Amino acid sequence: METETVTLSEIVMRWFPEMLPFLKQNELNSLIVLRDGISILEPEDAMEIIQYSICEHQINLFLH
Numbered sequence: 652m653e654t655e656t657v658t659l660s661e662i663v664m665r666w667f668p669e670m671l672p673f674l675k676q677n678e679l680n681s682l683i684v685l686r687d688g689i690s691i692l693e694p695e696d697a698m699e700i701i702q703y704s705i706c707e708h709q710i711n712l713f714l715h
Contacts, residue, residue, distance in 0.1 A: 655688040659704050665689070666697040674701075678708050 660679035663670055671679075681704050685692060692700075 653688065655685045657683050657685060657689050659683055659701065661689065662692070662697050662700055666692075666694050667701065670701065674705070675708070678704055681708075 658679065659674070659681040660671075662683060663674065663679065683700055683704070
């Protein structure tokens with residue numbers, strides 16, 4: 652099993668580029684480790700990763 656590290660912006664640009672203006676730069680710069688690499692990532696999985704990343708950044712705002 653080979654992992655691949657990508658930024659959230661890479662995932663957004665590949666599957667949902669229309670979402671780009673709605674995401675903050677710190678969200679887009681988030682590093683995402685993909686267990687099997689970006690090449691086999693499905694759109695549903697990509698959306699789940701984007702949603703999770705947004706939630707994580709919102710939680711961090713409240714904790715600071």
